[in-house]
Amino acid sequence: MPYARLYISKHFRSLCPYLQCRHYLRDPSTPNCYPTHPHRHSQSSNLIAMNPEGTIVFTTVGRPHYGFDIFSLKLPSNLHISVTKCTPAERCLTDGISINFNGQFVDEDETLVYISERTGSSRIYLNRLGITKPEQLASIPGSLFHDRPVIKNGRLYFVSAHEQPDEPFKSWSAVYSTGLYENKIVRLTPQGTVDYSPAISQTGRFIAVASYGSRPWSGEFHDLQTDIIVFKESDPTKRTVVCEHGGWPTWSGDSTIYFHRQADDGWWSIFRLDLQENFESSGITNAPLRVTPPGVHSFTPAALRDGNRIAVATRRHEKNFRHIEIYDLESKKFYPVTESLNPNFHHYNPFVSPESGFLGYHRFRGESTPGESTIPHLDPVMSPIKELRMLRLNGSFPSFSSNGDLIAFNHDFEANSGVKIVKSDGSKRWTVLEGRTAFYNSWSPTENNVIYTSIGPIFQSPKSTVQIARITFDLSNLYDREQLTADVKILTKEDTGNNAFPTCSPDGKFLVFRSGRSGHKNLYIIDSVNGEFNGGIRQLTEGPWIDTMPSWSPDGKLIAFSSNRHNPDNVEAFSIYVIRPDGSDLRRVHVAGRAGSDDVDRERINHVCFSADSEWLLFTANLGGVTAEPVSWPNQFQPYGDLHVVKLDGSGLRRLTWNGYENGTPTWHSGGELDMGRLCLGNKVGDALRGQFDEPLWISCDI
Secondary structure (H helix, E strand, O other): OOOOOOOOOHHHHHOOHHHHHOOOOOOOOOOOEOOOOHHHHHHHOOOHHHOOOEEEEEEEOOHHHOOEEEEEEEOOOOOOOOHHHOOOOOEEOOOOOOOEEEEEEOOOOOOEEEEEOOOOOOEEEEEOOOOOOOEEOOOOOOOOOEEEEEEEOOEEEEEEOOOOOOOOOOOOOEEEEEEOOOOOEEEOOOOOOEEEEEEEOOOOOOEEEEEEEOOOOOOOOOOOOOEEEEEEOOEEEEEEEEEOOOEEEEEEOOOEEEEEEEOOOOOEEEEEEEOOOOHHHHOOOOOOEEOOOOOEEEEEEEEOOOOOEEEEEEEEOOOOOOEEEEEEOOOOEEEEOOOOOOOOOOEEEEEEOOOOOEEEEEEEOOOOOOOOOEEEOEEEEOOOOOOEEEEEEOOEEEEEOOOOOEEEEEOOOOOOOEEEEEEOOOOOEEEEEEOOOEEEEEEOOOOOOEEEEEEOOOOOOOOOOEEEEEEEEOOOOHHHOOEOOEEEEEOOOHHHOEEEEEEEOOOOOEEEEEEOOOOOEEEEEEEOOOHHHHOOEEEOOOOOOEEEEEEEOOOOOOEEEEEOOOOOOOOOOEEEEEEOOOOOOOEEEOOOOOOOOOHHHHOEOEEEEEOOOOOEEEEEEOOOOOOOOHHHOOOOOOOOOEEEEEEOOOOOOEEOOOOOOOEEEEEEEOOOOOOOHHHHHHHHOEEEOOOOOOOOOOOOOOO
16 A cells, blocks of 8 residues: 655645645654664664655644733732733733744843744744744754743753653753854753753853753653752853752842742742852752742742742632732732733743843633634644654544545544544544544544444443444535434443444454453454444453553554553553454564663553554654653643654654643554645634633642
């Protein structure tokens, strides 16, 4: 079966401003290989000629709903004066295209440096007062992740994640600097070290970072347990740990740092650290002082110039939204800023201008702010591999029809539960099944009007009732309707417990799925038409562990799946296994290292699927650690989840996504050309953008 190559003619590009703005052509200099393991050196020379090809559609938790723009307020000198009395009360500084976030003021004219994803990856932009078009600043061409930009004394400082570490399970994030209009970019973070959240002191003399150091990532992400480290740009190798356990530093002058961390009582709080004059040579630092009280979560601080006030994001008991407040260190009082302006929006990551005349933050733009107001069904994302195209879906568990024209998916698991299909160019969507919770879809490779899915509660116990369903529907006269007529046939018996994650054999005759009917979650095979009622059932795997999320190879020879059978007591660690449909030749695909190594048993790999030639595996995994401080983002269940591909023999590992999100549930079409031109519709076709996303569910105010 030939691979897919997306075709965009030169003539078509010239007619399509959307693709010019949000191009998803691969940046050719992007690195995408992990260090080659010693037993894989023989494979490395062939990687260039063996690039995977086609179109990958995947999910990113929450991201389609963000609609972030950056806003500013003029700060009154007297905190007792409400900011709502200032005119104008709030001003949008960005243009409503894609998402814009993590800004910093350059001056008192509200010149703004920030991150935007308008090109399909996060890049650095500069907005100047009176100039409507943002200026893309010089950044690292091969990087698909930039974050936390700061401009000081004509230099730009930022985080990038383009250099792979020397081992798996370590973040790629490091701090870099460059002159504003220079081509020379300097890495300030030592090789093998992980740094987040740079902050520059008032004079520019010192740089503070939240550093994970060179130690292996523990797997924790609620509180990263980073340290506050200070160094000079002139000698970034001379680093001083000024405080253990702290994140998101901000300077007051050149000698005081504020930062956040989760205190021993469970509340996220802001701490103050005063540096001694000779802290670099003496190595002696003062103990940090907690400045915000328990009873309210306070994070992502920004110090005002007077040294007596800090802007913070807060979460309060019986409040559903994150808001910006100013904390006065002398009166020890909080002064609300955004709650009276936008009580039902989350507000993130405050920052202040150099003279503290303005306060900035990002939030969902809302209906009253100009800009994109629609969530596209499919959104282009920049790919690190030239031959691969990547599209983010507004939904989960996508599956291509055999000819690639349509994609089945689950819109969500609550208000819009069921199964829907969308044109692969994003131009139109239909409902196939509604009003029933469904998840994980497999389009029949031989019947274009048949989709298999799981009906019942998602991610429940082995004995919970979840059934495999065959959905047959009418594809005629598609453009005359939005609701398709469908017939649902249940293929598993009601009393057999949790049956889920069906995938169809390439000849369309059988389904492999995960079932908990034995008390353990193992794999079974049934007839794709009659199910286990008349066609019988055969157990493929057996044991007191979890075998799940199977994928049948297009050549029919193998079934790949995720399993913790190598350590059944650990329900957090899964690896890839393959087995023949007759139950023979079971083996593990070692991705993170050699068999028996410590690294390989830390793999958390799920959502495995095959390329068209059955030679590559696509999956989501924890191999790249955490890319940004998760407490500064909306909820991500697994913010370390990034997409990867690997050869069936475990060689040629490539990373496909870099961001602070959870990316998963991918599908891979590589069976022929797809016409992606209608993606030019961009923000005109899709759901209304309403900012419906959650705060981190692991931040509790019930302490």
